[in-house]
Amino acid sequence: MADSSNVVMETVATISTSNPSNVDNLTNLLSNASSGKLMPAADDYRLLQPVWDLRFGHEAMLASPLFPIAISLIVYVVGLVPFTFLDFYGKDWTWIQRYKIQPDRVVSWPPVRKAIALTAWNHVLYILPVSVAQVVWTPDTVLPDLAPTVWEFSWHMLAALLVFDFEYYAWHLIHHRVRWLYRNVHAVHHQYSSPSVWVTEYLHPYELFSIGVFTTTSPMLFGAHPLTTWIFLQFSIVISIDDHCGYDLPLLPHRWCPFWGGSIHHDMHHQRPLTNFQPFLNHWDRLFGTYCPGQRAGGVKPKALTEWEKKPDPIFVMEYDFGQADAPSAAETTKNK
Ligand SMILES: [Zn+2]
Ligand SMILES: [Zn+2]
Numbered sequence: 652m653a654d655s656s657n658v659v660m661e662t663v664a665t666i667s668t669s670n671p672s673n674v675d676n677l678t679n680l681l682s683n684a685s686s687g688k689l690m691p692a693a694d695d696y697r698l699l700q701p702v703w704d705l706r707f708g709h710e711a712m713l714a715s716p717l718f719p720i721a722i723s724l725i726v727y728v729v730g731l732v733p734f735t736f737l738d739f740y741g742k743d744w745t746w747i748q749r750y751k752i753q754p755d756r757v758v759s760w761p762p763v764r765k766a767i768a769l770t771a772w773n774h775v776l777y778i779l780p781v782s783v784a785q786v787v788w789t790p791d792t793v794l795p796d797l798a799p800t801v802w803e804f805s806w807h808m809l810a811a812l813l814v815f816d817f818e819y820y821a822w823h824l825i826h827h828r829v830r831w832l833y834r835n836v837h838a839v840h841h842q843y844s845s846p847s848v849w850v851t852e853y854l855h856p857y858e859l860f861s862i863g864v865f866t867t868t869s870p871m872l873f874g875a876h877p878l879t880t881w882i883f884l885q886f887s888i889v890i891s892i893d894d895h896c897g898y899d900l901p902l903l904p905h906r907w908c909p910f911w912g913g914s915i916h917h918d919m920h921h922q923r924p925l926t927n928f929q930p931f932l933n934h935w936d937r938l939f940g941t942y943c944p945g946q947r948a949g950g951v952k953p954k955a956l957t958e959w960e961k962k963p964d965p966i967f968v969m970e971y972d973f974g975q976a977d978a979p980s981a982a983e984t985t986k987n988k
Pocket of ligand 1: 840846850851895917921
């Protein structure tokens, strides 16, 4: 056994010198080899270790409180690009237009420009000072040696998702039901009854702040690893973009997961603002009677939506008295005459 341990130790020394990122996994291997086990125990090997080890050489940047904020902004802008491209260049492409949830609502430049202006304004006036304050007052993130196990990563992601989803559901419901809060805070977001990706962060600064608090504290509640926290932040941004994309594309999660809200769920919330308050899933909406089946690709109403509209008191409320940023559909124009 001594010979095999020596072989392992020599291998470790060689690989560690050539690639320091393998040190943690190899250290486990070494300790197991010393105790007579040539293979690492299942609870020692971490599948995400190679990803986490990419931090070497970038520790100062990653530990900065600015890192999650900067990466969130980058992911947000990059996530908007493909849908913006489809909105502006795909107007004549029937293959993509047939996936639009509200095909009669064309995304035009003025409302997008308005959304960009508010998003930029929010970032300069609120996100930037909060970021500076974080650099001054928040300690650097502690970067542990080991990556989370796949089990820790998975359940922390799921738990954070469920907590955030419930927190925002409650926040959202209250900000629709309490008229003062709707009028002074959430009505900003509802200036768009046909969302495009740029509406995702077309928010009152207080709503943006609330969402920021919910997303950062949800993984914290479970003592999540920094890698899990960062991935959860980006995941929540990507899902929010999906919510507002305006397309019922194949392979999006709502197509195969019955409890996923997604674009058709949230698009209906912008059409009928007293329904579908849940941001990511739909179980609380179903449980508390605020669920409305979503309109599908090409504006097709599924049977469930037709049935829902036959209910004695369907919720058709459209609160346009606080201003509408996007052009109304032909049906709305006729209705408002
Ligand atoms: Zn929205
Ligand atoms: Zn709302």
